[in-house]
Structure formats: structure tokens, C-alpha cells
Amino acid sequence: MPSDGPATDFEAHRPTLKGLAYRMLGTVSEADDVVQDAYLRWHNADRPSIDNPRAWLSTVVSRLCLDRWKEARHRRETYVGPWLPEPLVADAAGPDADEALARDVHFALMLALERLSPLERAAFLLHDVFELDFTQVAAALQRSETACRQLARRARLNVQSARPRFETNPAQGEKLSAAFFRASRAGDTDALSRLLADDVRLHADGGGVRAAALRVIHGADRVSRMFAGLARKRNQPPRWRRAVTVNGLPGWLTVEADGFLQATAVACRDGRITEIYVIRNPAKLDHLAHHVPDSICDTPNGRDDS
16 A cells, blocks of 8 residues: 655654653653654655664664763753653543553653663663564664663663552542542641551652752651641642643642642552652643643643633
8 A cells, every 4th residue: 555655654653752752851842852853864764665664763763862861861960859750641631642651651660761871771662662673772772782682681670670569440549649639738647647658759840940859758757747838838729630640640730829830640559659749840841731721821830710
């Protein structure tokens, strides 16, 4: 069957390529830029000579991401406070272009990938996640097959050791998320003590722009006390809230009282919350503004109820 042209051929691979670029870089805007650059190279390539378009495009995206990693690594090293990837949201209220990816890329995986070298990250993703054989991985990374096998093996061990056990019942996860929202906003330490695992961890990413803990907070008592303190300081509830899935986890989007957008997600195990992820850095949330209804009035990076 004849091709409808380079754009049509490329679009069939776009979700896979964006997934690869996002896992490599952790940012939505850069992933989109990389995919667009890959399309330009695809458009100008001798396409009839390409036997495996998916492998060819994955190779291009991998190399483009590796080219960007030096700058990205510098930004990570100078980042203020805990770093979290830009959140991807699946909203039950309507379809979203990134919905499938949002449900598939847990924060735990992204943070585990962040601890790998760029080459380890690329080898692991290309082989273990996107199922390229090591001949193709070697061509993409311009390393020997043996070296790529070693890179992927080291990465695999790190990722497997870092990956926690998540709640497998979505309904229970959503119930825990809703209960945690109420308890944390009210500063109800008794309710929080029932919801939080003893070894719970709170990751709050403000990027030095908005107030957030400068280190990961460990333990149910410390996390409960922190939310109780925040509740005492708040004078107003969020202006808007919607339950969503954030990087595969139950959570919510809010427009806070100061008008800024915020994304929160929780991971659960054995009926308790084990990880809390709060993204407050406005630069990481701009791409989610379309989730806020048009009936909400514009404010700095969020919206107010009409």
C-alpha cells in the first residue's frame, strides 16, 4: 500500500518517540522539541532505504537527547531542592494527547533513571522499554554490543532496586488520594497517621521559585507535622481542584489561593501512602494549563473561580 507521505508515516511513531524523549529528558517541552527535530531529519532522509523506521527514528531521538544531556545535567546540578520531572496528566474529564504516556511513566521510574548515566539511561530504555535489539542499540549509541549490554545491565539493576511496589487497585488508590487531600488540607494529623506509611517520603519541587521543602522529608510523623503547619498558615482553600492521574498515580491538579497551578500525586502500598509528589515550580506546569476550565479567570500561572 503506498505511503501517504513522510508526515503520515512519522505520526504513527510519534507517541513512541515522545515517550523515549520524555524518559530521557524528563521535560515535556524538550521532548516535543526533540520529536520535531526528528521529524525534520525524517522528512529529509532517504526514506525508501530505511528498512526499520521505528529503529531509525529511535536512534535519531536517542542521539538528539544525548546531545542535550550536558546542558540538562548542569541544570540538575544547580537545581534548588528536590528535582521531579514535569508531570504528565491523564484527565478523566476529557482526552489528552499524553494520556497513554501519563499512565505509563511513574515518578519512581523517572527518579531511578535520573540516577543513571546518559548512556546507561539510553541503553536501558532502547532495549528494555522500547525493545530494540542490541545490534540496533549499539548503532544508536555508537558503542559495541558488549558495551551496550553492560550499560543496560547496570541500569536494569539500579532501576529494579529503586522501584517500589505500588497499589494495584486503582479504586483504592483514588480513595486514599481523596482522603489524603482532605486530611492534608485540614492539617488533620490523626487522619494523616492512619493514611501514611511509617516510611512515607514527601518530594516537593518548587525549583527555588515557590516555597517547598529543600530536601525529601522522611517519616509519617514529620510529614504529618509539615502538613499541619501548612494548614495553619493557609487562609484560603484552593481556588479550583480536579482529580487526575499524574504519571500513572492518583492525584489532583489545583489552582492554589495565590493563583498558581500545582500538581500532586501519591503512591500507595498495602493500603497506605508511601510516596507523595508535589510539583510547584511554575515552569514545570505551564503545559497543564489547558486542564483548567475556561470559566476560571486568568491569574499568574493558574486561574480563579468565576
